Amino acid sequence: MALVGPSGAGKSTLLGLVNGSVPPTAGTVEVLGTDPTALRGRAQRELRARVGTVHQHLELVGQLRVVHNVNAGRLSSWPAWRAAWSLVRPQGVPEVLAALEGVGLADRVFERTERLSGGQRQRVALARLLVQQPELVLADEPASALDPVLAERALALLAGLAADRGGALVASLHDPALALRHCTRVVGLVEGRVVLDAPAAALTVGDLADFYGAPR
Amino acid sequence: MTAVLDRPQAPPRLQRVRTRWAWGLGALAVLGWSLAGAGAFAGDVVNPAGAGQFGRFASAALSPALDGEFLRVLTDSVLVTVAYATLGAALAVLLGAVGAVAVARTTWGRRRLGWTLSRGALAVPRGLHEAVWGLLLVNLLGLDPWVGVLAIGVPYGAVTAKVFADLLDEVPRGGYEALLAGGVGRVPAALYGLLPPASGGLLSYSFYRLECAVRSAVVLGLIGAGGLGYQLLLSFSSLRWEQVWSCVYALALLCLLADVGGRAVRRRVAAPRSSGDRLRRDPALTTAVLGTLAAVAWSWWYLAISPATLVADRTGEQLRYVLTAAWPPDVDAPLLSAVAVAAVDTVQMSVIAIAVATAGAVLLAGVAARPARASAGRRLAGTVVRLALLLLRAVPPPVWALVLLFVLLPGILPGALALGVYTLGVLGRLAAEATEELDPRPRAALTALGAGPVGGWLYAVLPAATGPVLAFALYRWEVAIRDTVLVGLLGAGGLGALLASRVAAFDWGAVTTVLVALVLLTAAVDLVSARARAALRS
Known part of the structure; x- marks a missing residue:
């Protein structure tokens, strides 16, 4: 699944909610069938071990x-x-x-x-x-510092890793072409709200290009 | 990437960085040698009989003496200490300002020899602890308030001159050289082109010196200059533990005030307010500067200092007598071997002290640091540890040595541990501040992937904090070797003890020998520490 949206749209916050580093201020989160905020100690660590995150190498x-x-x-x-x-x-x-x-x-x-x-x-x-x-792979701009060939390969690796364990890849991406090639579902965020949720096959690069311009 | 993948190759081998390993193993060997020298492996270092006395001392912490009469005495002592600190720091800044001109690169230009010699001349006053200066000056001037002021002002003045000169030399030269090229004389050019950009740093450092002077004034009290240190020792030797604790709390409060005030001034200097179109001065800084000037005048009056003592005939005679007796230095074999033994003791004490302090600081840094988000319990633990560290560094090391002598047998170990405890107070705070400045993201990422607290600490905090903490520790080792002399002066052994006994015997030739050994030893330690820090940075 690809997350797209202008910067400041809430892509990183969404990933943080899923891996447990950002506590929800309202509502609940369900990750791999459980609520991470309800767990403590050992159980919490075990759930976290099943969710892998890659940031921008920071x-x-x-x-x-x-x-x-x-x-x-x-x-x-x-x-x-x-x-x-x-x-x-x-x-x-x-x-x-x-x-x-x-x-x-x-x-x-x-x-x-x-x-x-x-x-x-x-x-x-x-x-x-x-x-x-991990079973669930979260990736925050995994391709931003890589050249096109490496970016291609990195996303294939991530998708393969998630598929091996029967899980999913959620990646926020800046390159619409990459998003369409490697993901089956595209979710667009603007100012913290979901404004697009469609299968990748139904979208074109042109549809996504709007998300990287000025916020609407 | 595929090109790399296609080429099969043997996996690379793990290679250690040779210099760092050499330094690390060398440090461990020196630590082992120091512990062996202090008798830590020989058994019989603990004195179980003293446990009761120690218990009484510790339990008095909760019931400090608060009766009216003692509080009056305590207030007087605090005022004396503050007066010494203020005058000492003022003299240091004055000497530093004059000295800075004499040792700045800017003054000497390309004349390297003169510059090197003037810098070298500073090493002598700098290498001797304030207490050593106090001891020597008391023999020249007798029991006069000048002793305390000069004992702080002279060594501090030398350090301040060096730092002021460095600050001036580090200013970008463009403005200054443009003025010179425009035909402005060297002095006005320096006033307009060098002083303004350096003034923030100069002011910050002056107030930092004032903070340090408070501690030094207490230490000088211990060797008889009066004030809080003197009162502390008096209460201690008469076994009045409640009074001792009152003194300790007063000391901690004084150190805290100096710390907070100094930090406020430095923060203001670092981030000045905008002034707009009118000529406006920062009210806080103006108050601080004017207040300090007023405090200097008050201290002068309170200590009843008179310049006449300095130019009195008796002072001149005494100086002539001591100087003729002190030269040439004694070089007979028994004295030289005593100096060698004492120098080894001094080094061993400082090594144990810095090892204890570093280990403690690394363990406590995580708790003492202020985290961005924390639970109430964590916050409370942090406050308790920070207060404990403040108490550790507020009490001068010789007093810690006396406390440790309740439970340890006499020798260099109590002195070393006392110095270690005091240094832990300083180093713990520096390490906590270094930890606060670390990037929190690596740790957060490890927590997010399910690492436990120990794993997260080992893989994210420890590797990043090791460098800065070790650099601080090496720097504090230079300070510790000077402080070892202070602990020694009050009987814990080493070069300080030897010096005290030679001064007491008016054996001035031997005093010169010990002083030379002291200066050489501190210079050697500075050199080793600087090399080790360079190896750490590579």
């Missing part, structure tokens, strides 16, 4: 090596001692390498993340998601 810690930033996707299932030990001796390197291979960064696995370019960091964020293996 969630990475620059001082950590790439391998640790990718491994952070597994922190929900790792006990604290293993998380601590992994910072000394990286754990589960084969899975990390496989994930990085998927985004074409396997040769930078032990690089400090702050040495990577914006596009490379965005791919590290994708690799973290691959390691987390």
Whole structure:
């Protein structure tokens, strides 16, 4: 599913509501069959582990090596001692390498993340998601810092990841063509309200272009 | 991307950054050596018999002495401390302003030798703790209020001169050079082109020095200059714990006021109000400057300072006598080996202190930081920890050493731990502020994917906060080595204890040797710390 809309329309807020980082001020949210605000402690963490989010690579810690930033996707299932030990001796390197291979960064696995370019960091964020293996994938502008070829591949990866686990991909996208190619459903937001909800097959690039102009 | 994928290659190997590992392992080795030297592994460091006394001391915290007579004494002590701090800081700013001209790059231009020599000359007054200056000056001037003022003013003046000069040198040169090119003389050009852009920084730093001077005035009280420190020691040695706690609370309040006032002035300087078309001065800053000037006049009157002491015949005679006795320095073998042993003790004390403080600061930083959103319980915990840190840094390290001597056997360990506890108060606050400034998004992202609190802290907060906290810790190590001397002066061992005993014996030749060792040691520590911080940044 693609989320489209001018900036400030509420796309990121909607994604935040779903992954639980923004509490609802009114109404309820249902994620994978449960209300995230009703859960506490262990159960809340288990639900969160099933929802993966990728932001615009701003969630990475620059001082950590790439391998640790990718491994952070597994922190929900790792006990604290293993998380601590992994910072000394990286754990589960084969899975990390496989994930990085998927985004074409396997040769930078032990690089400090702050040495990577914006596009490379965005791919590290994708690799973290691959390691987390969530059922529901939320993506906030996953293609913004990538060139067209990489953007294409990143979205295919995300969609494939969600499909593997029988879940869905919700991505906010700036490129209407990408949205139509990779998503089956398009939802348009303007000033926090849904103004469009249609199957992608029924839309053209021209229909969506309006959403990226001035707000109506 | 496909090109990268198609080429099979061996996975890269994990490579550690060599220099950082070398520094890390070296630091661990030095810490182990220091702990061994302090007897931490030799057993028998705890004195169980003192637990009762410690309990009585601790329980008096809830019932400080509040009777009218003691409160009057306490008020007088606070006023004396404030007067010393104000005059000391004023003298420091005055000396700093004159000294800054003498050591600024701008003055020397391309004459590097003169610049290097003038900078080097500052290292001597800077390398000696205020208490050391106090001890030396008391022998020159006798028990005169000038001792306290000069003991703060001289070392602070040297630091201020260096900082003022750096601030002036860092000003963009364009305006100044344009004035010079227009035929304006060097002094008016500096007044119009250098001073205005630097004035905010100069003012901020002057008020920061005033805050520091309050702490130093208390410390000087401990070695007999009067005021709050003196009263604290008096109550302590007569075992009046309720009075001790009253002094501690007064100290904490004074430090808090200096802190809050200084921060308010610095915030105003950093974000000035717009003035519009009329000539208008910021009322808060004007009040602060005028108030400080009035406080200087009042302090002068309250301490009954007279310039006559400085030019009295007796002072001149005493100075001549001490100088002739102090040169040449003693270099006989027993003294030199005593200095070496004491220097090792001093280094070990400072290393243990900074290790204790850093470990504590890292653990407490998360709780002490003010989060953007927090529950009531979390907020309460934060306030309690911040108050505790304030109390830790309000009490001077020698007093902590006396408290620790209830439960620890004498040696360098109580002194080291006392210094560690005090430094924790300072470092904890710096670490909390560093944590507050971190980007919250990585942590939020980890929480959103289901990471627990420990995992989130390890992967988002720790790696980002390590750099700044370690840099602060190394900087505080430079301060700690100076403070070790202070703890030593009051008996905890090291170079300070050696210095105190030599001064008491009027053995001026040996005093010179110890002072030289002290200056060299602080310079060496500054150098190592600067190198380590550079390795951290790379």
